[in-house]
Amino acid sequence: MRFRAFLSYSHADAAWARWLLRRLETYRVPSRLVGAHAGNGTIDRRLGTFFRDREELPTAGDLGSTIREALADSATLIVICSPAAAQSRWVNAEVQAFQDSGRGDRVLCFVVDGEPGSADPARQCFPPALLQPAPDGNTREPLAADARREGDGRERAFLKLVAGLLGVGYDALAQREAQRRQRKWAVVTAASIAGMAIAMALAVTAWVARNDAQRRQAQAEDILGFMLGDLRKKLDTVGRLDLMRSVDDKATAYFATLDPRDLTDRALEEQARSLTGIGQVRLNEGKHDPAMAAFREAHARSTTLHQRAPDNGQRLFDLAQAEYWIGFVALEQGRYDESGVWFRKYRDSGIRLAAMDRANFDWQREVAYGHQTLAVLDERRGRYPEAERAVREELALYQVWTAQRPHDNALRFEATNVLSWLGTLSARQGKLADAEAFFSEQLAGMQRNVAAEPANAKWQDLRVNALYLLVEAQAQRGRRSEALTNILAATTSADTLARQDPANNLWQTPPAICRWWQAQLIAPSDSAAAVQIADEAAAILTRARAAEPENERVLRWLVMARNLQAQLALSTGDSRASRTHAAEALALLEPAWKKSPNEVLRLVLANNRIVAGEGAQAAGDVAAARADWRQAEQLLTADARDALPFERLDPLVRTLLLLDRATEAQPHQQRLTAAGYVPLRPFPAAGRIAAQ
Structure with a gap:
């Protein structure tokens, strides 16, 4: 044969x-x-x-x-x-x-x-x-x-x-x-x-040297494959960015020693995957520019390999990963148009990849990931119905897949992530009961993963995220007791992870988010404790922003922490501290808003103007207060299409009541009530300025 x-x-x-x-x-x-x-x-x-x-x-x-x-x-x-x-x-x-x-x-x-x-x-x-x-x-x-x-x-x-x-x-x-x-x-x-003849000795020596070189190269490639494969997965499980960075440095040093004649297709493949891993580590460390540089280098090599063999599915897969990560960094930096270009490339590559081998489950999942990335972009831009339609299609795929693979923890996590997005999109549209149900289902899935792999730090981190998303949904429905219980549990886990790897900036932000929610929830009953906890949150976020100055999420939460500090200062009668915190928040937020205005930053900026106006009012500066509130009103009523987004209603009602326009606030307040919404702090009574 x-x-x-x-x-x-x-x-x-x-x-x-x-x-x-x-x-x-x-x-x-x-x-x-x-x-x-x-x-x-x-x-x-x-x-x-x-x-x-x-x-x-x-x-x-x-x-x-x-x-x-x-x-x-x-x-x-x-x-x-x-x-x-x-x-x-x-x-x-x-x-x-x-x-x-x-x-x-x-x-x-x-x-x-x-x-x-x-x-x-x-x-x-x-x-x-x-x-x-x-x-x-x-x-x-x-x-x-x-x-x-x-x-x-x-x-x-x-x-x-x-x-x-x-x-x-x-x-x-x-x-x-x-x-x-x-x-x-x-x-x-x-x-x-x-005493073999010199010529024969030289020939034997050359032969042995050649075999040794081939053997050493094979050994180096095997070791490199282990470093970039199994070892990286194990280090990622325990969140050891420092060791992962060392692995990447070793791989980079090895690539630097290669002669151009040694750059075979396999060597280029290993370089592309290594550069993608390096970019991920740099991104977790909050270093966006080095991460983007690594992803672009990986994309260049993957493009070359894909052009050499366009029918090779693995090469198309590697190219798609580089496209995704470039789009993700652009998203994190608020460059939405650029992010959209790369996310569409990633989606299209995933569709082509899935068509190459219908039996390859990993490649089929790339289609779901492609739709998810574009849904995330729609959510950032406030296009909630469009995002929800895409995510529901994605959920239908995962419901089939998880039924077929009930013991696949990684697949279960992906399915719970889809539920998380549906919860967020439901909340954005005022479907609060649906949001709480989705977040509860997400938390249950992550609890199963933690129980199955208690030593996997990744599942612990994602469980924390699921907890404070559920807390927000419960707080919006007035379920303060359940929300407080859940946020205290989340805080314990988040603090443990943050201490475990201080270099992992992704793990430094959750403790601050948990404290932000703690302060909000206990403020009505213990304002002094709330002030202390809010100060801790702001301090943590200040350090995280210093490590990752271009991360919009970290910036947003830091501004929210400053806004909360301003709000709590008013509750203790310290109008000067309140105005200082509000001014600090505005100084942080304005450059990002001017560079890349979006719905998320709009809400944070509007809340800043509301609390700044309340501070001015407490200090007796009614004109400044009215100016701040009018600016908040302009932000909250601008760019609305058919109806105001649900998440704008609370700050808008608050603003209109502060401006003594209760009649205009009434229909918006009715929408909130119909959805079962309960404000974290009571709405102000109308006519406060007139009374002064």
Whole structure:
């Protein structure tokens, strides 16, 4: 046959497939076995040619016929077994097709992960076709070479696989291998003693040096793959940005040592993925410009690779990731038009990627991610109905996927994130009961993830986020007691995470948000404690902004903290402190508002003008108070299309009542009441200025 063996594997095990293929193609059969007759025929010096489908299929015109022809033309089927392979319809179909040809006894298994025979579907490593009953009705677990550390180990498993390909016993092959090594060293020793000629010595030296260089390069690539893959995932789980930064620095240093002749496609792929990881670490540290530079470098390399092989799905996937991250940084910096350009590119790449392989679940999810990013952009721009329609379509996909994969924690998180967005969009539109229901469902999902993986800091962080989103929904419905209980629980977890990794700026903001809500909720009953807690929130956010000056979210919460300080100062009768805090907030906010006005900043600025006016009124400056409130009114009534957004109603009612225009405030107040809305602090009584 044309091929010695057909390698079948999941794309998740591509690194193992590349390693195994390289070893098989370069393996030399011990000379004493060459020419011998074994169970699979006469033994040649080389194992022969192997077919690795992911490597050769992109150039084929007919995907189905290529696979069938390769299977028919392969003497043996090698299945790289893992949980990913067991769940891959592609791998199972290849095994089934090979068995249907009547060669079920020529299937060799190479276990790299999972647990053979496990009752847990998530740990089973054999595809279902390998576990089908035999003609006698009994189900037999296939024999396999176990490359896991707790099994045979990689080298012993490889020799077992070779023994199966040759049709010889493992012990005989292992013995021949040992004898070959002994003879090799004997020849080298004899040659050294005899004093080999200079020309021969130079030739041998060059040969050894070449093999050593290839071996070292292979080792370096394997180590680099581990650093950028498994190690990064583990460090991300515990939130160790400092160690992740060290990993990235090591990878960057290695790339710098490469000669331009060494920049193979694989080297470029590793560079692109490394640069994407570097950008993510820099982004988590609050360094937007270095993050953007890394993402753009990754995009340049991914573009080059994609142009070389446009039918290679993995390269299109890497290109899409770079497009997403560039758009995300632009979003965080408030450059919405630029963000929209990159998010649309990302969505379109995801659609093309999903069409390339309908059986690849990871690629199908890219379509959902693409719609989500554009929904986020719509939400930032105040286009809530448009955003909600997109997110509901996304939720329908996740409801199907999570039912199919009930134990996939990462997938459950993504589904809860969709619920979170629906909760936010419902709140923005005044559907407060729906918002609380969505946030409660989101929290339940994250609680399940925390229970399943209590050591995973990422789930702890996302649980905190889910808690204070639920707190906001409960507070808006007047459920202060439940909201206070939840925010205290969130504060404990947020503080623990912040202490765990002070360099992770993403973990420094949640403790401040939790304190902001604490101060709001206890202010009516304990204003002194509320002032102290609000001061703590402002101090935390000031440090976070110093570390990440271009992050709009951090800026927004810092301004909100200053506004709260101004509001609480009024409750204690300190109008001077109130006006100072309001002025500090305005100084922070005005540059961002002028640079990139949006709905979120509009609300923060309007609330600032309201509290500034209240401070001026308390100080006896009625003219300044009216000017501030009129500015708030202009902000809240501008750019409204058919009806005012629900989230503008509370500050607008407050403003109109302060301006003694209760009649105009009444319809807006009725909308709030109909939605079940309860203000965090009571609306002012009308006629206050007139009375003065």
